[in-house]
Amino acid sequence: MIPEPTGSPRSEPFAKIDPKFQMxxxxxxxxxxxxxxxxxxxxxxxxxxxxxxxxxxxxxxxxxxxxxxxxxxxxxxxxxxxxxxxxRFDMGWAEEMILARAALESMIAHLAAKRIGKPAGAELTAIADLMAKATTSADADSLISLNEQFHEHIHRSSRCSYLAKLIERQQFYDASIRRVIHMDPAERQKALEEHTAIAKAIVTGDADLAERQMRNHVVRSGETYLNIVFGSKKDIGRE
Amino acid sequence: MIPEPTGSPRSEPFAKIDPKFQMxxxxxxxxxxxxxxxxxxxxxxxxxxxxxxxxxxxxxxxxxxxxxxxxxxxxxxxxxxxxxxxxRFDMGWAEEMILARAALESMIAHLAAKRIGKPAGAELTAIADLMAKATTSADADSLISLNEQFHEHIHRSSRCSYLAKLIERQQFYDASIRRVIHMDPAERQKALEEHTAIAKAIVTGDADLAERQMRNHVVRSGETYLNIVFGSKKDIGRE
DNA sequence: GTACAGCATCTGATATACCAGATTTCAGAT
DNA sequence: ATCTGAAATCTGGTATATCAGATGCTGTAC
Missing domain, CATH: 1.10.10.10 (Winged helix-like DNA-binding domain superfamily/Winged helix DNA-binding domain)
Incomplete structure (x- = not known):
């Protein structure tokens, strides 16, 4: 810490380190x-x-x-x-984890649509716009980062910290796999359409639509993941 | 173990004790x-x-x-x-736990409706019928037991063991509170109607209806719980 | 009276010891 | 050759010891 000559406390000298980061x-x-x-x-x-x-x-x-x-x-x-x-982990387990995440994310999207305010809504739209730009031009890494921001923003807008925490535990494909997924231009395009639609539904307050679209998005991208990792075409939750 | 005179193995002498029961x-x-x-x-x-x-x-x-x-x-x-x-637990946390359970139970109800077979469907209807009888006549304990059977049967019919496990972790009102809840005749009646409707939707394979009704059921009964435990009227997920 | 360095204490994180249930091995009986 | 059961071994569950970071206290300097 840099010594402070005057006794007056500076407003935000340095951010306190989050104890959670300690390993x-x-x-x-x-x-x-x-x-x-x-x-x-x-x-x-x-x-x-x-x-x-x-x-x-x-x-x-x-x-x-x-x-x-x-x-x-x-x-x-x-x-x-x-x-x-x-x-205890195999393809079936992975499918169910995706379904769980779909259930929880769609619930949180529903609540976000109900609770999001004007400024947060504008921010969400802004993130979606950045995603549109990054989809065609930028590298996979910034797309991945925006993806995280997008979902995290929705979590915060829902004001549901427990649900957000639960979802985090469900989050299981890591950065390397995400990078593979976002390599495919068709997948990038599809994901962009879904994100845009979700953002629109949330910002306009259409909770039921936001919920449905979030669910479809999570399930569909989950299927993409399964196909990459387990290497077999599969429709989650069918039969 | 009772000694067996002949060398022929009896088919199912005694059920193996589940190691999980060990404390x-x-x-x-x-x-x-x-x-x-x-x-x-x-x-x-x-x-x-x-x-x-x-x-x-x-x-x-x-x-x-x-x-x-x-x-x-x-x-x-x-x-x-x-x-x-x-x-980390207060009324807000409890609300979110109920929402999480609602999201997961409705997802599992959806899948159960898709996957349940004829015999299992008949069993579910039978359980619902027993609940109808128990609602007017029997004590709260048998109603609680039937309630457990009902939900567990749906879990098994969905063939989703991971989701079922997740829900179990979300299950947080214990037997004593359930007994209080089931004391109220109006609550018993309302729960019966919901259970009947859920059973019907699942047995007839109407996945979307089953999902919606399960969700409403979990949220509504969760509100009843919150009112009892935290003692203030509250609509979950509103605003 | 206030601020702060230095010391004492508390407490979580990790390592180690020990016990008992579970599993395996193997000799002796049939 | 097979079955049985006792002994050896393995391994998870619990208790205890030790270390170091976090917290609190106190006396001194200003």
């Missing part, structure tokens, strides 16, 4: 395991051994246990008391 | 804390101390930490690294 071993383990599971680097039903994981990470079993507890609550592993934890 | 200290702590939080026995923002909890439960801090990790992932507490965990 602990258990978070590192949690993220690593989570990413590994979602990337399919474990077989469904495979047993994981705490001591062996601890050795691989070079830490004790304590943070491993805590990370496994988090994964258990997330539904990515199953704990059989006194018997160990087994991996 | 560990961390599960006990998790459930107790969860119930205490949902019952409002902690203030929002209140700090909880691991050592003090360990002392109160008469156990070491290890299972406490694991239970707190689960609560953290559930969104009921927030962990600030190296600083401790604070309670």
């Amino acid at each position: 602990t071993v258990r978070d590192h383990v949690h993220r690593s395991l989570r990413a590994a599971i979602l990337a399919g680097r474990f077989a469904t039903g495979e047993k994981v051994n705490e001591r062996s994981l601890a050795e691989q990470f070079g830490v004790s079993t304590t943070p491993i246990k805590e990370a496994l507890r988090q994964l258990e609550t997330e539904g990515l592993v199953e704990a059989l008391p006194r018997r160990g934890v087994i991996i | 560990t200290v961390r599960d006990h702590v998790h459930r107790s804390l969860r119930a205490a939080i949902l019952a409002g026995r902690f203030a929002t923002g209140e700090k909880v101390n691991e050592r003090s909890l360990a002392e109160q439960f008469g156990v070491s801090t290890t299972p406490i930490k694991e239970a707190l990790r689960q609560l953290e992932t559930e969104g009921l507490v927030e962990a600030l690294p190296r600083r401790g965990v604070i309670i």
Whole structure:
């Protein structure tokens, strides 16, 4: 901190660092395991051994246990008391995670349409406009970043922090896969149309329309993801 | 186990006990804390101390930490690294939990309507019929039990185990509160009508109708719960 | 009276020890 | 050869110890 000569407090000297950014071993383990599971680097039903994981990470079993507890609550592993934890993730699980995200995102879009104000609405439209520009010109990275901003803005507009947190936990395709997805011009175009329509519905306060369009968007882009990662054409939630 | 004279294996001698039923200290702590939080026995923002909890439960801090990790992932507490965990639950949080459950249950009802077969459909109708009888005659306990059966049957019919698991985590009014809710004849009648309508929509395969009705049912009964627990009239998701 | 450095204390994060339930192995009986 | 059950082993659950960051307190300087 730079010393302040006068006693008068400056309004916003430096942003306080968010304690959440601090990295602990258990978070590192949690993220690593989570990413590994979602990337399919474990077989469904495979047993994981705490001591062996601890050795691989070079830490004790304590943070491993805590990370496994988090994964258990997330539904990515199953704990059989006194018997160990087994991996629970396959294509079916991924489909259902997408459906869950669709259900929650559409609910939050519904509420955002009801609750968004004039200024926030204008910001959302602005983000959508930037996305339109980035779709044809810019690189995938800025598109990914705008994508995040777009959804996060909707979350904030809904004023639902619990729902937003739940959705975050559902968010499981990582940046590298997103980049692959946004490589395809057809996909970029489709996503843009959907985003534009969602933004319009929310800004005009059409909650039911916003909800439907958000749901279709999440399900459709989820299908794209599944096709890339699991490599088989699939309609989510059919039959 | 009763000894078997012949070498021939009996088909289904006794059901294997589900390992999940085994109780560990961390599960006990998790459930107790969860119930205490949902019952409002902690203030929002209140700090909880691991050592003090360990002392109160008469156990070491290890299972406490694991239970707190689960609560953290559930969104009921927030962990600030190296600083401790604070309670995150109030009426607003409860509202959002109800909305989340509404979103997920309606999604699962939608899928159940698409996927339910003839026999399972008949069973669902049968459960609804039993509910009709129990509404006027029987005690609250059997109504509560039928209620559970009803929703669980829908979950199974949807063939979505991940979604069902997610919903279970959202399930937060316990048996005692349910009993209070089901005491009121008007509430019983309203719930019956909703259940009947949901069953009909699912059995006839009207997925969109089932979805809408499930959502209304969860939100409306959630409002009843909120009025009882937090004691103020409130429309969820309005403004 | 106020501000701040330095010290004492509290408390979460991690490592380690130990126990008991679960699993596997293997010798002896049939 | 197969079954059984006791012993060895593995592994998760819990308890305890240790470390370091966060917090609180106090006495001194101004």
